[in-house]
Every structure is written in C-alpha cells, then in structure tokens.
Amino acid sequence: MRRPVIAANWKMNKKIEEAQDFLDEFIPLVWNERNVDIVIAPPFTALYTMANLLKITNIGLAAQDIFHEDKGAYTGEISPVMLTDIGCSHVIIGHSERRIYFGETNEIVNKKIRAARRHGLEVIFCIGESLSEREAGMTFDVLKRQIMEGLRDISSDGLIIAYEPVWAIGTGKTATPDQAQEAHESIRKTLSHLYGEPAKGVRILYGGSVTPENADVLMACPDVDGALVGGASLKAGSFAGIVKYNKQ
Numbered sequence: 001m002r003r004p005v006i007a008a009n010w011k012m013n014k015k016i017e018e019a020q021d022f023l024d025e026f027i028p029l030v031w032n033e034r035n036v037d038i039v040i041a042p043p044f045t046a047l048y049t050m051a052n053l054l055k056i057t058n059i060g061l062a063a064q065d066i067f068h069e070d071k072g073a074y075t076g077e078i079s080p081v082m083l084t085d086i087g088c089s090h091v092i093i094g095h096s097e098r099r100i101y102f103g104e105t106n107e108i109v110n111k112k113i114r115a116a117r118r119h120g121l122e123v124i125f126c127i128g129e130s131l132s133e134r135e136a137g138m139t140f141d142v143l144k145r146q147i148m149e150g151l152r153d154i155s156s157d158g159l160i161i162a163y164e165p166v167w168a169i170g171t172g173k174t175a176t177p178d179q180a181q182e183a184h185e186s187i188r189k190t191l192s193h194l195y196g197e198p199a200k201g202v203r204i205l206y207g208g209s210v211t212p213e214n215a216d217v218l219m220a221c222p223d224v225d226g227a228l229v230g231g232a233s234l235k236a237g238s239f240a241g242i243v244k245y246n247k248q
C-alpha cells in the first residue's frame with residue numbers, strides 16, 4: 001500500500017508574512033490528517049520561517065530546486081547541505097518550468113537528484129511531455145527517456161515521481177483520469193525495468209491543474225499516489241480540500 005503524498009508547489013509566490021498567514025489557516029484544517037504525507041514547497045526566502053512553524057506539525061518542507069555541489073564558488077546557488085541545515089525534508093527537482101526557462105537537461109537533473117539523495121532529502125522528481133510531444137504520439141518515449149537519464153545510478157529510496165504534462169500546468173486543462181492512469185502505468189513499467197520489485201513502492205504523483213473538485217477522480221486511479229499542486233495550493237482552504245480529497 002503506497003501512502004499518498006499531497007504536495008504544494010508555491011513557485012515564485014508569497015512573501016514571508018503571506019506564508020505565515022497561510023499556515024495559520026492551513027495547519028488547523030489538516031492537523032489530524034494521518035493517512036497522507038503533506039509537503040509544502042515555498043520559495044527559498046520563506047523556508048527558514050516555515051521550517052520553524054512546521055517543526056511540530058505533520059507537514060514536510062520542500063525546496064523548489066537545489067544545486068548539485070555541497071559548497072563553493074557558485075554564485076546564486078543553494079546546496080543540499082544548506083537545505084538540510086534549514087530543515088527541509090524534500091526537494092522538487094526537474095520541474096518543467098526549470099527545464100523550459102532555465103535550460104535544465106536530464107543530465108543536470110540527474111546530478112541534482114544524486115546530490116539531494118546524498119544528503120537524505122526526499123526527491124520529488126518531475127517529468128512530463130509537452131503538447132507537441134503528446135500530439136506527435138511521443139508521450140511514453142519522452143517519459144521513459146526522462147526517467148532513464150534522470151535516474152541513472154540512483155536507487156528508488158527516497159524517490160517520489162511527479163508526472164506533470166506540461167500542457168496541463170497552470171492552464172486549467174487537467175489530464176483525464178484515463179490519460180493520467182495510462183501515463184502513470186507506463187512510468188511504473190519503466191521503473192520496474194530499472195528497479196524490479198521496489199518500483200511497486202515508488203509513489204507517482206499527478207500534477208497539472210489539480211483542484212479540490214478534480215482531486216477525487218484523479219486519486220481514484222490505481223497508479224496515482226498523490227498530487228503536486230501549483231495554483232490551487234496558494235489558498236489554505238483549497239489546498240486543504242485537496243489534502244482531504246478522500247473524505248469529500
């Protein structure tokens with residue numbers, strides 16, 4: 001039985017005070033949710049404050065990116081040592097916005113995942129096809145390549161996959177449950193080639209315009225083990241609605 005993960009990706013949103021206000025409202029809504037892992041990824045600037053506020057809660061803290069070296073002359077970068085020092089439990093790696101706007105390749109993503117795992121951070125590894133790739137019938141090939149190259153020489157421990165079709169991110173267009181299940185099943189098949197039996201334990205989240213309204217049907221798919229939520233995670237009420245998907 002895979003324990004579901006519901007993760008918030010705030011992207012470049014929320015100042016410290018807004019993050020505090022969110023938690024004031026959100027924590028009481030979810031404090032007794034025992035059957036799901038909840039994770040929030042605020043921007044770097046809010047991590048320290050959030051870490052202190054989340055200390056005695058059931059909520060994990062993620063960074064949205066990482067650099068692959070531990071320290072040194074890398075102006076502007078944040079290392080895994082710094083993230084664990086500040087209290088992060090998770091890190092999102094390879095988000096499509098990083099791939100599109102910052103040129104992250106599967107090779108770079110692979111280095112980042114290795115660095116994160118070296119320091120015990122749980123990794124939310126994002127993969128997904130673009131609209132043109134889907135229309136060209138390349139979805140499964142793209143996913144396979146992202147997995148094989150992104151996870152080269154990396155074990156399945158501490159690994160969470162987020163399938164986020166690029167055409168569904170921030171667009172209001174959600175994959176249908178059939179599309180999501182089909183993609184998740186193909187991802188799990190690739191993971192089985194890579195890891196054998198332990199692939200059955202890897203949690204695969206769906207991301208792309210998840211809302212409290214559609215969380216139920218997506219989460220009902222046998223290979224969908226949670227959600228990575230952008231826009232709908234910015235309001236405490238709607239993110240809590242997704243966390244409580246199974247009880248609605």
Ligand code: PGA
Pocket residue numbers: 009164168169170171172207208209210228229230231232
């Ligand atoms: P969205 O973003 O929920 O706003 O579509 C998801 C993501 O990019 O992780």
